[in-house]
Amino acid sequence: MALVEVEVDVSLGDFETDDLVEELRQRADTRDVGLPHGYDPVEGKGTVALAEACHEARRRGDDARALELIDRLIYAALGRIV
Template sequence: MPTVSVDVDVDLDDFDTDDLLEELKSRGLNHNGVGLEEGYCPIECKSTGQLAEALFEARRNGNDQRALELVDRLIYAALGRII
């Protein structure tokens, strides 16, 4: 695919948070910047982004058992598949 370069005179202050969130949604990204489909885990009462954050904290704290549990829940919330 060819690349095109365009100069645009735009200031970032021209955009508010809602504009940026809408652009991310139109590109298939959620507001957390996580490249996962936005889903929800009813067991944890968390979105995929919140599950990813909890997973990060569990791994950072060395709680591998909790991290593995959260991985399973994240897979379910993002893909709808049960491990």
């Protein structure tokens, strides 16, 4: 991720307080705790179902299966291949 700085000629006084509060709420909503509702077509499961399957595999001691599910979970949640 790259950081870009941009200078603009505006003042906070140019914005309504309600607009600023709404913007902050929207930004906070994108960082909520939990998993996004991604989908893994190979497993046919959403991210929460993948996390549950990973938990079960770890509980059974099937570390190879758990690691495979974690890789799929990362892809479903972040869109990144491990």
